[in-house]
Amino acid sequence: MNPTPPNPPRLAARMRDIAPFHVMELLQKARALEAAGRSVITLCVGEPDFPTPQPMVDAALAFIRKGDVHYTAGLGLPALREAISGYYAERFGLDVPASRIVVTTGASAALQLLLGVLVNPGDEWLLPDPGYPCNRHFVRMYEGRPVALPVDESTDFQPTAGAVDAAWRAETRGLMIASPSNPTGTVLDAPTLANICTRVRTLGGHVVVDEIYQGLNYGCEAHTALTCDPDAFVINSFSKYFGMTGWRLGWLVAPQAYMRDIEKLAQNLFICAPVPAQYAALAAFSPQTRTMLEARRAEFARRRDFLRPALESIGLRIAGNPRGAFYLYTDVSSASDDSHRYAHELLDRTGVAITPGLDFGENASARFTRIAYTHEVPTLEAAVERIARMPR
Amino acid sequence: MNPTPPNPPRLAARMRDIAPFHVMELLQKARALEAAGRSVITLCVGEPDFPTPQPMVDAALAFIRKGDVHYTAGLGLPALREAISGYYAERFGLDVPASRIVVTTGASAALQLLLGVLVNPGDEWLLPDPGYPCNRHFVRMYEGRPVALPVDESTDFQPTAGAVDAAWRAETRGLMIASPSNPTGTVLDAPTLANICTRVRTLGGHVVVDEIYQGLNYGCEAHTALTCDPDAFVINSFSKYFGMTGWRLGWLVAPQAYMRDIEKLAQNLFICAPVPAQYAALAAFSPQTRTMLEARRAEFARRRDFLRPALESIGLRIAGNPRGAFYLYTDVSSASDDSHRYAHELLDRTGVAITPGLDFGENASARFTRIAYTHEVPTLEAAVERIARMPR
Secondary structure, eight states: OSOOOOOOOHHHHGGOOOOOOOOHHHHHHHHHHHHHHHOEEEEOOSSOOOOOOOHHHHHHHHHHTTOOOOOOOOTOEEEEEEEEEHHHHHHHOOOOOOOEEEEEEEHHHHHHHHHHHHTTTTEEEEEEEEEEEHHHHHHHHOOOEEEEOOOOOGGTOOHHHHHHHHOOOTTTTEEESSSOOOOTTOOHHHHHHHHHHHHHHHTTOOOEEEOTTTTTSSOOOOOOHHOTTTOOOOEEEEESSSOOOOOOEEEEEEGGGHHHHHHHHHHHHHSOOOHHHHHHTTTSSSHHHHHHHHHHHHHHHHHHHHHHHHHHHHHOEESSSOOOOTTEEEEEETTSSSSHHHHHHHHHHHHHEOEEEEGSSSSSGEEEEEEEEOOOOHHHHHHHHHTTTSSS | OOOOOOOOOOOOOGEEEEEEOTTHHHHHHHHHHHTTTTTEEEOOOOOOSSOOHHHHHHHHHHHHHTOOOOOOTTTOHHHHHHHHHHHHHHOOOOOGGGGGGGSSHHHHHHHHHHHHHHHTTEEEEEESSSOOOOHHHHHTTTTTEEEEOOOOOOGOOOOOHHHHHOOOTTTEEEEEEEESOOTTTTOOOOOHHHHHHHHHHHHHHHEEEOOTTOOOBBSSSSOOOOOOOOEEEEEEESTTTOOGGOOOOOOOOOOOOGHHHHHHHHHHHHOOOHHHHHHHHTTSSSSSHHHOOOOOHHHHHHHHHHHHHHHTTTTOOOOOOOTTTTTTEETTTTTOOOOHHHHHHHHHHHHHEEGGGGOOOOSSSGGGGEEEEEEOOOHHHHHOOOHHOOOO
């Protein structure tokens, strides 16, 4: 009906800087192989293999059943914000009032919301490389400039106050860090974290701490940046430790002085976080749920304790000290000089899907892959046997 | 533990341009009045009073029960994208392939996603005033410049091709329109819509059409911009017609050439839309659900047909021809020269909460309020009786 020909696509300039998840190609190929009857072991997805704990499922079922699923306040259900506040008190001995807590549509929305309030065009933000790939895109989305802060094994893939100081420029406005880290699973120790927070504060900047793998720690205690810096901006999530990936629920803790602006931006960007998820999360902190979550943590620890030496025994070195999350950052340089190609070949030849380092930055990424221990030990054993068959 | 004093809050410049929802103050006051024992009638919230249809609730329950709530693909469940494609075929006789459909976290995420792909800093976008308040903030968020396109009763509060042409400048990149419109409930007729789409295409720009109230139309047929412009960008939602507000689910239709970029931005910004909601929505298009939704539409029509003359009989004129959504854009100038103050006084004196025009722009907004018919007729009767008590 419209005689005028369509205009050629015209994309915003930012799209040139936004990378797809390379692992998605692998995942699609993995699904195609499975559909064709091949046996595939998927160690490339960033989510626990466990279902959502039943008490949380039951809480959601009870709420949904009547169908009264209406909007909540933009900052989230008051009862859930109180429950999260209670979690900080009970688990970390901290007073984090509910008035400083925002319930968000996953950590993704928390990052979006927070950076919308903080990032001006042209501002530089320091981001550890390797790191969570979306962070640089969230900065870019607001016309900020993500600046890679290369981290390596010498500091367990975490920044130090000195490195932050050295990289800081007049245009730098903040630093994003993650502990436990994705993709390395390394954990910032409390003194280093405190030093970083103090240094950034002295520099007049902001620290955003991604704690979405909080609680998934092995051989060390869970901690929070709020202990050493009550004014840190902290991102958290119900996805990983609490087993709620597909529900899309997370939270943000911010200093009180920012809350009015965070609220108005949250109303405008999201209206509110998904309400069935909010009701499910009300049961996240019960003793019954906690017992289940701690059993899962023990299971992840067993898997890590199997997989790490098993991979090393076949010549794949694990880089850094993986004390958290469910990832091993695995050096495949003994087998290939291109981890992206290696990941494709591994999938083609053996049916094992892992994530190429490229998805986490450009710092020596051709050397590394991320292997997620999101299967039971027998499956991990089978995966190691298959990986061992690869030529090197 | 941190001896350095906190830095004073430093907000991104955009926050100065982002307004809170003024109705939230009214809503908070309404809840406080209710808590104090007052009878309150809330006609200020943009969501149906109906629960989610039972077939959709049941679909969600069946899916959630096992707790296997994991991520879906960034563009949404393939089956849901197919179902939406089927809806366009069945209801509008259109071939909109699933490959052009993205499932999003409400229309909010669809708007965010689309404008992220389209808006460059400094780009101007034309937005009808009055209109949905978040739209200008989505443009501003990407450092674009929202430009108000004043619309009034002479064109049923909708733009015309001529008005768009007159407002278009070298920096203008696009136009956002909504049919049915929030806050006026007016509907663009098909020829006007086609003219606008053709004109904007000739000008080399984009048209984004908000169809989130599609299906809620009274005395006229539901339609879609895709009929007159297969290359329009169309935003839709499961919130309003399908009764899923709190679930947070919507969709976006885009030309095929944009889909690769939309997918990579969706992965980065959202990972995926809430999965319980996606499973609920799989039952949205069944004949059983459709019957329920059409009964609700008939009920909304009855309410409109009661409320419009009832308000007019007490001297409050309804502006424009409200043929859709569930709003009456009500001229209160016979009672007050400041609709914001009027809304507060009305709530204080009578316990009726309505939305001030200020929430929808600056174009004669002091004259108007938005009244939502989201209660049954007896409650609306009571509300009109109370409003009639206000001095004028």
